[in-house]
Amino acid sequence: MADADLADLDAFAAVARARSFRGAAAVRGVSPSSLSEAVRRLEARLGVRLLNRTTRSVTPTEAGARLLERLAPALGEVAAALDAINSVRDSPTGTLRLNVPTIVARLVLPPIACAFLARHPGVTLEVVAEDSFIDVLAAGFDAGVRYDERLEQDMIAVPIGPRRQRYAAAAAPSYLARHGTPAHPRDLLAHACIRHRFPSGVALPWEFERDGEVVRISPKGPLVASNLDLEVAAAEAGLGVIATFEAALAPALTRGTLVPVMADWWQSFSGPFLYYAGRDHLPAPLRAFVAFLRERARSGADEGPPVRPGRGAAAHPESSSDL
Incomplete structure (x- = not known):
């Protein structure tokens, strides 16, 4: 096959693995339209549909799945052969x-x-x-x-x-002056807390640990966000208690805009x-x-x-x- 066919085959494999033109394009640093054109070109040359496309999904057809199964090892060998050149370089x-x-x-x-x-x-x-x-x-x-x-x-x-990190809890001095300082994780159920929500829609419980006892709570509060900067800013503004990676809170703790809460309950993990x-x-x-x-x-x-x-x-x- 012509040299262009190898690029089209590689584009098809990328889209089929990612099950998305946008996802494959983001990884490869190209436009979705260029990958779409490459797949259309390959399908036209082979005379068979390789991908089923809807507004929500991209899935290989039976022919596409068979091609991908045979194609993946071959493309891997090509990549390995080209990469072998790197072994003779200084870097x-x-x-x-x-x-x-x-x-x-x-x-x-x-x-x-x-x-x-x-x-x-x-x-x-x-x-x-x-x-x-x-x-x-x-x-x-x-x-x-x-x-x-x-x-x-x-x-x-x-x-x-x-190799070790910790989840930390903190709040602004102004918040603690108004609402008091929690001494036990269960006390947070009576406090305003700032939560983090993942793109999946999940807001994980907060976990605390001391002397082998692990306590999980799902507190409530005025803000649920998926942006850490916004969450820390809200805590510094005195809107509630925040719990997240200690390193993420370190600058605010150093400035004194946040102070530690229940440090003896902070959970350590690998x-x-x-x-x-x-x-x-x-x-x-x-x-x-x-x-x-x-x-x-x-x-x-x-x-x-x-x-x-x-x-x-x-x-x-x-x-x-x-x-």
Whole structure:
């Protein structure tokens, strides 16, 4: 087939895996219309429909599913062959695509990404920050970052960033002066609280832990948002108690616009992990990134000792009480 056909086949595979023209386009840095045209061109040449398209979904037809099954290994071999050239370079080149939670993009990734890119100027790092749990490989990413309870069993996990983190609760001095300071998580049920809602629509319970006891509560309050800046600003304005990652509250705690609440109940948990499929030939940019993370771990650049993936106290309902 002509050279253009290989690009069209690659475009079809990307859309079929992502089940979305927009999703595939976002990962690849192209327009949805260019992918749509590539698929139409391929379908016209083959004389068969490969994708069923509706306003809400894109799914492979039977012919498309069969083509994708045979095509994926072949495209992988082509990518591996091209990537082998990187083995003779002093520094790898190419694109590394990562899918990470928004909190990781904000608090963990910036110093790591900047140091990595300074060392490997031939690498382009593409990061999509979102809080929906997707199949990152099927969506066209090289790797993802998740916390231990979200790691897939068949993936390789490498620690990234701090190895221990905490959820913290805080409130503005003005709020505490008006409403008093809670001493126990259950006291928050009588307080105004600022909640976070994920794109899925879920607002998770707040978890607190002390001496092996885990308490989960679902408090109420004047604001439920999906933007951390707005949530922190509301807390600083004295609208209620906020509970989130300690690092996200650190600037406000340092300024004194927020003060700690129930610090002896703050729950500690293991830090995030980079995860990727175990395969013999990793793309050179991903291989370099993994080596970079392991070097940081050996040098102690990230705080705390490495923590093995595993479910923490919050995963054991028998040791908790839900309110």
